Amino acid sequence: MQTLSENRAFGGVQGVHAHRSESCDCEMTFGLFLPEDAAHVRVPVLWYLSGLTCTHENAMTKAAAQGWAAEAGIALVFPDTSPRGAGVADDDAFDLGQGAGFYVNATQDPWAAHFRMWEYVAEELPALLAAEFPLDMERQAICGHSMGGHGALTLAMGLPGRYRSVSAFAPIAHPTQSDWGRKQLGAYLGADEATWAGHDATLMMRETGFDGPVLIDQGGADQFLELLQPEALAGAMAARRQEGVFRMQKGYDHSYFFVSSFMEDHVSFHAEALVG
Amino acid sequence: MQTLSENRAFGGVQGVHAHRSESCDCEMTFGLFLPEDAAHVRVPVLWYLSGLTCTHENAMTKAAAQGWAAEAGIALVFPDTSPRGAGVADDDAFDLGQGAGFYVNATQDPWAAHFRMWEYVAEELPALLAAEFPLDMERQAICGHSMGGHGALTLAMGLPGRYRSVSAFAPIAHPTQSDWGRKQLGAYLGADEATWAGHDATLMMRETGFDGPVLIDQGGADQFLELLQPEALAGAMAARRQEGVFRMQKGYDHSYFFVSSFMEDHVSFHAEALVG
Numbered sequence: 001m002q003t004l005s006e007n008r009a010f011g012g013v014q015g016v017h018a019h020r021s022e023s024c025d026c027e028m029t030f031g032l033f034l035p036e037d038a039a040h041v042r043v044p045v046l047w048y049l050s051g052l053t054c055t056h057e058n059a060m061t062k063a064a065a066q067g068w069a070a071e072a073g074i075a076l077v078f079p080d081t082s083p084r085g086a087g088v089a090d091d092d093a094f095d096l097g098q099g100a101g102f103y104v105n106a107t108q109d110p111w112a113a114h115f116r117m118w119e120y121v122a123e124e125l126p127a128l129l130a131a132e133f134p135l136d137m138e139r140q141a142i143c144g145h146s147m148g149g150h151g152a153l154t155l156a157m158g159l160p161g162r163y164r165s166v167s168a169f170a171p172i173a174h175p176t177q178s179d180w181g182r183k184q185l186g187a188y189l190g191a192d193e194a195t196w197a198g199h200d201a202t203l204m205m206r207e208t209g210f211d212g213p214v215l216i217d218q219g220g221a222d223q224f225l226e227l228l229q230p231e232a233l234a235g236a237m238a239a240r241r242q243e244g245v246f247r248m249q250k251g252y253d254h255s256y257f258f259v260s261s262f263m264e265d266h267v268s269f270h271a272e273a274l275v276g
Numbered sequence: 277m278q279t280l281s282e283n284r285a286f287g288g289v290q291g292v293h294a295h296r297s298e299s300c301d302c303e304m305t306f307g308l309f310l311p312e313d314a315a316h317v318r319v320p321v322l323w324y325l326s327g328l329t330c331t332h333e334n335a336m337t338k339a340a341a342q343g344w345a346a347e348a349g350i351a352l353v354f355p356d357t358s359p360r361g362a363g364v365a366d367d368d369a370f371d372l373g374q375g376a377g378f379y380v381n382a383t384q385d386p387w388a389a390h391f392r393m394w395e396y397v398a399e400e401l402p403a404l405l406a407a408e409f410p411l412d413m414e415r416q417a418i419c420g421h422s423m424g425g426h427g428a429l430t431l432a433m434g435l436p437g438r439y440r441s442v443s444a445f446a447p448i449a450h451p452t453q454s455d456w457g458r459k460q461l462g463a464y465l466g467a468d469e470a471t472w473a474g475h476d477a478t479l480m481m482r483e484t485g486f487d488g489p490v491l492i493d494q495g496g497a498d499q500f501l502e503l504l505q506p507e508a509l510a511g512a513m514a515a516r517r518q519e520g521v522f523r524m525q526k527g528y529d530h531s532y533f534f535v536s537s538f539m540e541d542h543v544s545f546h547a548e549a550l551v552g
Contacts, residue, residue, distance in 0.1 A: 008497065009533035061532065064340040067540070221284065256337065257285035264343070 001132055004029065010070035011036040014060065019128060023120040024083035025113060030125065031060040031078035032133065035070045044139035044274035045075045045129070046267070047163075049121065049155075051146030052180075053099045056080045059145070064260040068267035072275060075135055079121055081147065083114035096184055102175075103151030104199050106188035115188055121151065122159060141270040143167040145259050146228075149216075150175060153201035153233075157210050165273035167215035167266045169259045170222055173233035174202040180227040202229070205236035214244030215269045217262045219252030277408055280305065286346035287312040290336065295404060299396040300359035301389060306401065307336040307354035308409065311346045320415035320550035321351045321405070322543070323439075325397070325431075327422030328456075329375045332356045335421065340536040344543035348551060351411055355397055357423065359390035372460055378451075379427030380475050382464035391464055397427065398435060417546040419443040421535050422504075425492075426451060429477035429509075433486050441549035443491035443542045445535045446498055449509035450478040456503040478505070481512035490520030491545045493538045495528030 001019040008014075012035040021028040037043050046069065050059050056078045059065065069076050082101030089110040091097035101117035130137045142163045144152035149171025156166035175181020176196045185196040197203050214237065218230040234246045252258040277295040284290075288311040297304040313319050322345065326335050332354045335341065345352050358364075358377030365386040367373035373387075382391035406413045418439045420428035425447025432442035451457020452472045461472040473479050490513065494506040510522045528534040 007529055007531050007533040008495070008527040008537070010537045014533050061338050064343065064536070066533075067340065067536070219284070251284040253283055255283050257283040257290050257342075260340070260343070261284070261286045 001128065009033065010067045012038065012066070012070050014066060016056065021083070021120060021124060023116040023124045026083045026085045026088055028083065028120065029056050029080055031056045032129070033060075033066045033069055033076040034133065035073050035075065037073040038075060038134045042134050042136035043073055043075045044141070045077060045135050045137065046270050046274070047077050047079070047121070047140065047142040047152070049079065049103065049142070049144030049148030049151040050081050051144075051148050052081070052095050054081050054148075055099070058256070059259070062256040062260065063263055065263050065267060068264050072267055072271035074267065074271060074274060075133070077125070077129065079125055082117060088114045095180065096187055100147065100184065102147060102184045102188060102199070103154060104185070104188050107195070108188060108190045111188050118155070122155060139164065139274045141165045141274055143169070143266055143270065144171065145169040146254065147172055147180075150201060154199050154204060157201070157204040157208055158198055160211055163212070165213050165270050166210055167269055169217050169262065169266070170219055170224070170228055170254055171201060171216065171233070172228055174200060174229040176200040176203060177232070178227050178229055180224070202232040202236045205233060205240055205242060209240045209242045212243070213269070213273060214242055215266060216244070216246045217266070218246070218248050219254060219258045220248050220250045221252060222254045224254050277404065285309065286343045288314065288342070288346050290342060292332065297359070297396060297400060299392040299400045302359045302361045302364055304359070304396065305332050305356055307332045308405070309336075309342050309345055309352040310409065311349050311351065313349040314351060314410045318410050318412040319349055319351045320417070321353060321411050321413065322546050322550070323353045323355070323397070323416065323418040323428070325355065325379065325418070325420030325424030325427040326357050327420075327424050328357070328371050330357050330424075331375070334532070335535070338532040338536065339539055341539050341543060344540050348543055348547035350543065350547060350550060351409070353401070353405065355401055358393060364390045371456065372463055376423065376460065378423060378460045378464060378475070379430060380461070380464050383471070384464060384466045387464050394431070398431060415440065415550045417441045417550055419445070419542055419546065420447065421445040422530065423448055423456075426477060430475050430480060433477070433480040433484055434474055436487055439488070441489050441546050442486055443545055445493050445538065445542070446495055446500070446504055446530055447477060447492065447509070448504055450476060450505040452476040452479060453508070454503050454505055456500070478508040478512045481509060481516055481518060485516045485518045488519070489545070489549060490518055491542060492520070492522045493542070494522070494524050495530060495534045496524050496526045497528060498530045500530050
């Protein structure tokens with residue numbers, strides 16, 4: 001692992017690190033914010049998964065999460081959204097290939113060789129973090145935005161017991177029934193839709209739900225409402241009697257201005273579960 | 277004036293607007309955050325002047341100021357840092373020409389035709405804002421980062437009575453004695469150093485000071501300490517018995533991670549003067 005940069009922030013350190021990933025068979029970069037408390041004790045971890053076109057950097061600079069995390073004594077992990085590099089398959093569309101990993105393990109050519117973001121976020125990166133940083137991996141929570149909200153919800157429900165709480169900003173909520181989903185799941189996982197079911201938050205909510213609290217924020221003026229399908233997830237949460245809150249935020253769109261506006265609430269929500 | 281974008285943020289609206297500037301003889305773009313209160317009353321204004329290479333956008337997305345401004349009921353203005361466009365003079369160096377206006381009115385060729393950022397920030401943009409938005413121009417304050425800290429301090433001291441309070445993050449504090457200053461003031465204003473004196477915060481602090489509170493934050497691990505010369509300004513503030521606070525923040529560098537870490541303090545400081 002190589003440290004690319006470290007900036008003091010809110011009494012802690014915002015680092016950017018790169019490493020050779022076995023899962024993705026390429027170099028991967030991630031951001032890690034360590035609060036001041038990490039100098040003395042192992043701190044709990046909040047994962048932030050980003051959306052289409054983002055790298056590790058967007059949320060790290062624009063989501064305004066570090067101040068709240070510093071106050072709560074929580075570390076923040078900002079993984080990249082896909083494998084990258086000259087030898088990695090890509091597509092001209094912004095919503096497929098590099099920058100659009102969709103948090104699945106691809107089984108189809110040309111993607112299968114590198115696009116293993118589920119394994120990377122679920123297995124490889126946690127192991128690296130546990131080995132290299134003063135983190136308490138018994139206390140993890142996860143959140144994300146858009147494609148990253150999809151990732152957060154599907155990982156949380158797909159790995160029972162791993163995360164104490166899950167939240168999402170404008171998640172891609174029902175990808176098996178949306179153009180943000182059918183295209184990518186088809187490309188990465190193939191035509192058999194049975195393999196898609198473990199990557200659709202609405203279907204997973206209907207099937208099992210999440211053993212812990214859920215917080216969803218959705219902008220009412222989001223330009224992608226038709227693609228995100230929040231109504232499917234909200235309905236599934238209510239039908240399951242899922243512990244949680246679904247908030248429709250009037251007038252907010254899909255941008256980081258929306259994310260940063262409610263970041264304090266999300267960090268507080270996770271802090272309640274992690275630090276109590 | 278043309279509105280390029282509006283995003284709901286922290287209960288208010290982050291807008292980006294463009295207009296034909298007489299001062300700079302080109303189209304200029306600025307950001308304006310209006311808190312929720314602006315729907316009902318004229319709100320006070322905090323100017324944020326940005327540093328070298330920045331546009332109106334950097335601080336708007338990375339300084340994490342809107343949440344605190346929303347809470348205090350204060351508008352934020354994010355001007356660009358120079359005139360721009362194909363017909364505007366430029367230089368290959370990052371610290372001269374477009375993105376590096378230094379908040380002066382250039383008198384020398386090829387800069388004099390467009391580089392009138394002092395007039396733009398002091399006269400033209402305030403008049404436009406007063407005409408177009410629900411702002412209380414009797415209650416203004418100003419802050420900035422790096423070159424923008426230089427701009428904030430020199431405008432505040434150069435326009436007595438205009439701003440109730442001034443603050444800066446890592447300002448270029450003594451440009452007449454620094455490579456960040458001599459090069460630009462020489463290019464824009466010519467070789468007669470007498471014309472530079474009204475654009476050096478340390479000299480102005482020695483000469484007149486500021487009739488109100490001053491807050492300066494400087495990172496102790498700033499990579500540009502030799503160019504910024506904070507010791508000159510700190511000494512001048514103390515020698516004048518200037519009302520104010522100079523803080524050396526151990527371990528912080530020159531980045532927006534530093535700026536955002538202390539933004540809450542700066543907005544609170546200005547809110548005290550503006551809203552009381």
